[in-house]
Amino acid sequence: xxxxxxxxxxALIEYIEQYMPLTSEEKSxxxxxxxxxxxKKGEVLLKEGAYSKETYFVLKGCLRSYYIHDAExxxxxxxxxxxxxxxxxxxxxxxSEYFIDCVExxxxxxxxxxxxxxxxxxxxxxxxxCRILSxxxxxxxxxxxxxxxxxxxxxxxxxxxETNPGLVHRxxxxxxxxxxxxxxxxxSRIRKRIMQKAFSAHHH
Amino acid sequence: xxxxxxxxxxALIEYIEQYMPLTSEEKSxxxxxxxxxxxKKGEVLLKEGAYSKETYFVLKGCLRSYYIHDAExxxxxxxxxxxxxxxxxxxxxxxSEYFIDCVExxxxxxxxxxxxxxxxxxxxxxxxxCRILSxxxxxxxxxxxxxxxxxxxxxxxxxxxETNPGLVHRxxxxxxxxxxxxxxxxxSRIRKRIMQKAFSAHHH
DNA sequence: GGTGTTTCTTAACCAAAGTCAACGAGAGTA
DNA sequence: TACTCTCGTTGACTTTGGTTAAGAAACACC
Numbered sequence: 016x017x018x019x020x021x022x023x024x025x026a027l028i029e030y031i032e033q034y035m036p037l038t039s040e041e042k043s044x045x046x047x048x049x050x051x052x053x054x055k056k057g058e059v060l061l062k063e064g065a066y067s068k069e070t071y072f073v074l075k076g077c078l079r080s081y082y083i084h085d086a087e088x089x090x091x092x093x094x095x096x097x098x099x100x101x102x103x104x105x106x107x108x109x110x111s112e113y114f115i116d117c118v119e120x121x122x123x124x125x126x127x128x129x130x131x132x133x134x135x136x137x138x139x140x141x142x143x144x145c146r147i148l149s150x151x152x153x154x155x156x157x158x159x160x161x162x163x164x165x166x167x168x169x170x171x172x173x174x175x176x177e178t179n180p181g182l183v184h185r186x187x188x189x190x191x192x193x194x195x196x197x198x199x200x201x202x203s204r205i206r207k208r209i210m211q212k213a214f215s216a217h218h219h
Numbered sequence: 220x221x222x223x224x225x226x227x228x229x230a231l232i233e234y235i236e237q238y239m240p241l242t243s244e245e246k247s248x249x250x251x252x253x254x255x256x257x258x259k260k261g262e263v264l265l266k267e268g269a270y271s272k273e274t275y276f277v278l279k280g281c282l283r284s285y286y287i288h289d290a291e292x293x294x295x296x297x298x299x300x301x302x303x304x305x306x307x308x309x310x311x312x313x314x315s316e317y318f319i320d321c322v323e324x325x326x327x328x329x330x331x332x333x334x335x336x337x338x339x340x341x342x343x344x345x346x347x348x349c350r351i352l353s354x355x356x357x358x359x360x361x362x363x364x365x366x367x368x369x370x371x372x373x374x375x376x377x378x379x380x381e382t383n384p385g386l387v388h389r390x391x392x393x394x395x396x397x398x399x400x401x402x403x404x405x406x407s408r409i410r411k412r413i414m415q416k417a418f419s420a421h422h423h
Numbered sequence: 424g425g426t427g428t429t430t431c432t433t434a435a436c437c438a439a440a441g442t443c444a445a446c447g448a449g450a451g452t453a
Numbered sequence: 454t455a456c457t458c459t460c461g462t463t464g465a466c467t468t469t470g471g472t473t474a475a476g477a478a479a480c481a482c483c
Contacts, residue, residue, distance in 0.1 A: 089368060153360060163368075198440075202461095208439095393430070
C-alpha cells in the first residue's frame with residue numbers, strides 16, 4: 016500500500032526533526048535508503064542466534080523483544096508507533112541473544128548497519144544524534160531499573176496501566192506478565208485484587 | 220600524592236586505548252585537561268538536586284550512585300577501578316535525581332561537559348568513542364535488567380558473588396541489599412540460607 | 424577504655440508470588 | 454458440530470520476602 020509507506024517516510028523524518036532539523040539533502044538521503052516493510056502478526060523479525068544487522072523503527076503496529084530462558088519467554092520491551100529498536104547484534108558482530116516478533120500487523124522502517132555508516136560518513140551530525148539518542152535511552156533504561164527495584168508487581172502493573180493503558184489490550188497477558196517479571200497466574204490474581212479494591216472503594 | 224596521580228593518567232589513557240589507539244597529540248590533550256581528585260570515604264560527589272556537569276572515572280577506590288526513595292537509599296550501581304560515571308544531569312541541564320558518594324577513599328579523574336565538547340571539537344573520533352561506549356553501556360544495562368527479572372534475590376546475590384566477589388567485602392551489606400532490590404534483613408537471611416546449604420552439601 | 428552510633432543478625436508474624444493442577448472460554452480447524 | 458490449542462482464571466499449598474522489634478557486633482569518637 017503506497018500511501019501508508021509515504022506517510023511512514025514523513026513520520027520517520029518528523030521523528031528525527033524533533034531532535035535536529037534536517038536539510039533537504041539529508042531528507043532525500045534518508046528517504047532514499049529507508050526501506051519500509053509490512054509484517055503480519057506473529058512474524059519473527061529477529062531470531063536468537065542470528066547475525067542480523069537490521070534496525071527497526073515502528074510506524075504502525077507493535078513489536079516485542081524477548082529472550083527464551085529455561086524454555087520460557089521473557090518479554091523485555093514493547094515497541095509501538097514512533098519507537099525504534101537497534102538490537103544488540105546489529106552493533107556487535109555477535110549472535111543475537113533474543114528474538115523480536117510482531118504483536119500485531121505492523122509497518123516498519125528497516126535500516127542496516129551499512130546504511131548507518133554511510134550516513135555517518137556523509138552527515139556526521141547523525142552520529143551526534145545517535146549518541147544523544149543512545150544516552151537518552153540509557154537514562155530511560157536506568158530509571159526503569161530503579162522503578163522496577165522500588166515497586167511491587169502490583170505497583171508495576173498499575174504504573175503500566177497509567178503510562179501505557181492501551182498496551183494491556185493490544186498484548187496477550189502472559190507477555191505482559193513476563194514483562195512485569197511475574198507469572199501469568201500472579202498477574203491474574205493481581206488484576207482480581209485490583210478489581211476488588213476498585214469495587215469496594217466504589218461502595219466506599 | 221603525585222605518584223598515584225601520575226599512574227592515574229596512564230590508567231585513563233590505557234583504558235581509552237583499549238578501544239582506540241591515541242596519537243601523542245590526543246594523549247597530551249587528555250593529560251592537560253584531566254583533573255585528578257582524592258575523596259575520603261563517605262564524601263558526597265554529587266547531590267540530588269545539583270546541576271553538576273562533572274563526569275567521573277575511578278582510578279582507585281569505589282564510588283556508588285543511589286536514589287533516596289521514601290527516605291531510603293536505593294543503590295543503583297557501584298563503580299570501582301577503571302569504571303566511569305557520566306551522571307544523567309551532566310548531559311541534560313536538569314537537576315540530578317540521585318547521589319554519588321564515596322564508599323572508600325578514592326582517586327578519581329573528574330571531567331566536565333565543557334572539556335568534553337572541546338575534545339569532540341578537536342578530535343571528532345572521541346565522539347565516535349563516546350557513542351560506542353554509550354551503546355555498550357546500554358546493552359549492559361539491558362542484560363542487567365533481564366538478569367534481574369529472571370532471577371530471585373538469592374540467585375542475584377550468588378551471581379554478584381561470582382562476578383564481583385570483592386564487592387561484598389568492600390561495601391556495607393545494606394547497600395548491597397538495596398542494590399539487589401531487597402531489605403537488609405532479607406539479605407541476612409539469604410546469606411544464612413546459603414551458608415546452611417553449603418554446610419549440608421559438605422556433609423552431603 | 425568507655426560510650427554511643429551504625430551495621431548486622433534473629434525471631435515471629437503477615438502478605439504476596441511461585442508451583443501444580445484443574446477448569447473454562449474462545450479461536451481456529453476438520 | 455465436535456475437536457484441539459491457546460490463553461486466562463482459580464484453588465490449595467509452599468516458599469520467600471517485608472515488617473516490626475529486639476538484641477549483638479563492629480566501629481568511631483571522645
